[in-house]
Amino acid sequence: MQKFSDYSAHIEKTLRDLDFPGGALAGLYEPISYAMSAGGKRLRPSLTLMAADAFGGAAEKAESAAAGLEMFHNFTLLHDDVMDNSDMRRGRPSVHARWDVNTAILSGDTMLTLATMQVARVDGSILREVLDSFNDMAVKVYEGQRLDMDFETSDNVSLDDYLHMISLKTGILLGTSARIGALIGGASKEDADRMTEYGVMLGNAFQIQDDWLDVFGDSTTFGKPIGGDINNNKKSFLLLSALASSTPEAEALREAMKLPAGPTKIKTVTRIYEKLDMTARCRDAISAYSSKAIAALKATSLSDGNRAPFRLLVEKLTGRKK
Amino acid sequence: MQKFSDYSAHIEKTLRDLDFPGGALAGLYEPISYAMSAGGKRLRPSLTLMAADAFGGAAEKAESAAAGLEMFHNFTLLHDDVMDNSDMRRGRPSVHARWDVNTAILSGDTMLTLATMQVARVDGSILREVLDSFNDMAVKVYEGQRLDMDFETSDNVSLDDYLHMISLKTGILLGTSARIGALIGGASKEDADRMTEYGVMLGNAFQIQDDWLDVFGDSTTFGKPIGGDINNNKKSFLLLSALASSTPEAEALREAMKLPAGPTKIKTVTRIYEKLDMTARCRDAISAYSSKAIAALKATSLSDGNRAPFRLLVEKLTGRKK
Numbered sequence: 001m002q003k004f005s006d007y008s009a010h011i012e013k014t015l016r017d018l019d020f021p022g023g024a025l026a027g028l029y030e031p032i033s034y035a036m037s038a039g040g041k042r043l044r045p046s047l048t049l050m051a052a053d054a055f056g057g058a059a060e061k062a063e064s065a066a067a068g069l070e071m072f073h074n075f076t077l078l079h080d081d082v083m084d085n086s087d088m089r090r091g092r093p094s095v096h097a098r099w100d101v102n103t104a105i106l107s108g109d110t111m112l113t114l115a116t117m118q119v120a121r122v123d124g125s126i127l128r129e130v131l132d133s134f135n136d137m138a139v140k141v142y143e144g145q146r147l148d149m150d151f152e153t154s155d156n157v158s159l160d161d162y163l164h165m166i167s168l169k170t171g172i173l174l175g176t177s178a179r180i181g182a183l184i185g186g187a188s189k190e191d192a193d194r195m196t197e198y199g200v201m202l203g204n205a206f207q208i209q210d211d212w213l214d215v216f217g218d219s220t221t222f223g224k225p226i227g228g229d230i231n232n233n234k235k236s237f238l239l240l241s242a243l244a245s246s247t248p249e250a251e252a253l254r255e256a257m258k259l260p261a262g263p264t265k266i267k268t269v270t271r272i273y274e275k276l277d278m279t280a281r282c283r284d285a286i287s288a289y290s291s292k293a294i295a296a297l298k299a300t301s302l303s304d305g306n307r308a309p310f311r312l313l314v315e316k317l318t319g320r321k322k
Numbered sequence: 323m324q325k326f327s328d329y330s331a332h333i334e335k336t337l338r339d340l341d342f343p344g345g346a347l348a349g350l351y352e353p354i355s356y357a358m359s360a361g362g363k364r365l366r367p368s369l370t371l372m373a374a375d376a377f378g379g380a381a382e383k384a385e386s387a388a389a390g391l392e393m394f395h396n397f398t399l400l401h402d403d404v405m406d407n408s409d410m411r412r413g414r415p416s417v418h419a420r421w422d423v424n425t426a427i428l429s430g431d432t433m434l435t436l437a438t439m440q441v442a443r444v445d446g447s448i449l450r451e452v453l454d455s456f457n458d459m460a461v462k463v464y465e466g467q468r469l470d471m472d473f474e475t476s477d478n479v480s481l482d483d484y485l486h487m488i489s490l491k492t493g494i495l496l497g498t499s500a501r502i503g504a505l506i507g508g509a510s511k512e513d514a515d516r517m518t519e520y521g522v523m524l525g526n527a528f529q530i531q532d533d534w535l536d537v538f539g540d541s542t543t544f545g546k547p548i549g550g551d552i553n554n555n556k557k558s559f560l561l562l563s564a565l566a567s568s569t570p571e572a573e574a575l576r577e578a579m580k581l582p583a584g585p586t587k588i589k590t591v592t593r594i595y596e597k598l599d600m601t602a603r604c605r606d607a608i609s610a611y612s613s614k615a616i617a618a619l620k621a622t623s624l625s626d627g628n629r630a631p632f633r634l635l636v637e638k639l640t641g642r643k644k
Contacts (some may be wrong), residue, residue: 030469079427110464117454120457131442149428
């Protein structure tokens with residue numbers, strides 16, 4: 001058994017070895033190389049390697065698919081950054097800021113096809129199943145992004161709508177990363193389904209932790225400025241939970257949302273969240289999703305030893321500061 | 323044996339029957355439905371059906387892949403229209419003009435994945451080969467689009483550079499459409515390669531005809547205003563051929579390129595093209611590519627009867643007014 005950090009080091013090396021054409025086509029491939037070298041937790045491909053290893057000692061065989069899942073994730077970031085007009089990503093200019101919007105669109109498209117090609121490098125016996133899982137997941141991620149954008153201009157977003165959206169946009173990609181690894185490792189259909197469930201629940205917990213960190217994190221460890229969601233009136237877990245509470249604070253929050261972006265707004269909204277003890281509310285939700293992830297894991301045929309890194313990963317991610 | 327128009331009517335019906343989710347996800351799928359219903363020649367999917375029929379009487383079996391190839395083509399149009407800032411497409415507002423840029427990006431991404439899913443609906447025995455052909459083609463189309471964009475700001479584009487670019491951006495998609503149809507029909511590897519060559523050459527001829535129509539066509543039959551390429555100093559077959567000629571007209575053309583967009587510029591450049599007899603120059607190039615397409619077709623194991631619609635298609639497309 002290896003730890004998550006061993007798998008993430010493994011995939012980091014695989015990604016570093018990816019080779020892209022240059023010359024006349026540098027304008028297409030340099031932004032891809034730039035995006036793929038930006039680091040990050042490598043959560044998705046590490047999950048793929050970990051699952052392939054747990055089910056069949058097959059981490060090496062899953063390298064290409066793992067790299068494809070990370071490339072898919074990075075493709076969505078390129079296009080999301082254009083759509084959200086986000087000029088920074090992991091402490092560096094995002095691709096459209098460093099180059100231009102057209103480059104982000106076209107190099108992003110290229111990444112999607114390259115990702116599909118890499119995921120397809122699996123045994124013929126599981127090609128159809130892996131490919132279907134990947135494509136179904138991709139469509140759900142787009143659906144999640146569409147809902148997320150539509151939420152911005154809607155006054156009618158419920159907490160359930162939000163939870164559905166994050167499972168599409170975040171959960172299912174983590175679930176499919178675990179699933180494809182399991183399939184490559186030779187897992188049964190039932191075990192693959194359980195690993196998918198594990199990943200979806202882990203992803204949902206992860207996203208709520210992310211929402212919490214955006215308010216209560218430390219900007220130096222979190223890697224981006226605190227309060228961005230508050231300034232943008234982003235429909236996060238915290239905002240929607242707080243608005244749904246039948247308290248005077250919900251009304252105060254509605255007023256605070258009208259404030260212009262800035263330190264006063266961040267301070268005012270943060271205080272409301274503190275009064276409503278949103279930290280405990282987030283902790284409860286994260287804990288509920290984590291329990292579901294662990295339950296799905298326990299339902300697999302994996303040995304305790306092989307389950308261990310997945311259990312540790314839940315603890316690591318839900319206790320994280322970044 | 324059927325005619326091209328029978329196959330295009332067939333695929334038109336298949337495309338009309340495509341069903342997309344609505345409800346909360348209408349914002350994602352309505353633009354896709356809009357883009358797919360805009361008509362056009364349906365050249366690519368018709369080629370797929372025609373090849374599947376010629377090699378194995380398997381037009382029905384190729385329906386899904388054909389629809390996928392048309393969807394891929396339309397996805398590239400959505401994103402190209404954003405990149406080129408083109409607000410009209412086939413006489414209607416383009417998707418980003420009718421909705422917005424974010425919608426064109428995200429619905430376009432969705433079309434790429436849906437296209438891949440549809441192309442993948444082939445027998446398991448040819449899945450890997452069809453998928454590889456499709457993905458390799460997609461990457462080449464992006465490379466062609468990148469070169470096309472880079473040409474805009476370059477003073478060093480040769481006619482050979484241009485011919486390479488159009489074979490990436492246009493030829494290979496037509497070639498792959500024919501190839502995938504042939505594979506579905508049960509063609510040998512050699513025949514599939516020859517049909518690819520047929521399609522690539524047909525596509526190159528088609529593109530040069532398009533460049534010619536942009537100058538000498540009739541705007542009512544061509545479906546878009548004449549002279550757009552001239553106004554934009556677009557590096558077309560005509561512009562690059564004329565600039566490469568060691569004539570006084572080449573110098574006059576360089577001067578005319580500095581004129582502001584408008585009727586005077588169009589008239590001036592068109593006259594230079596007339597003096598250089600660019601119509602004959604285009605006709606020769608189209609004829610050379612057409613001959614190569616026919617030669618590739620003749621090298622296949624198809625009977626004369628089964629070759630006929632492909633031969634007729636070359637004549638139809640290179641003699642077209644729209």
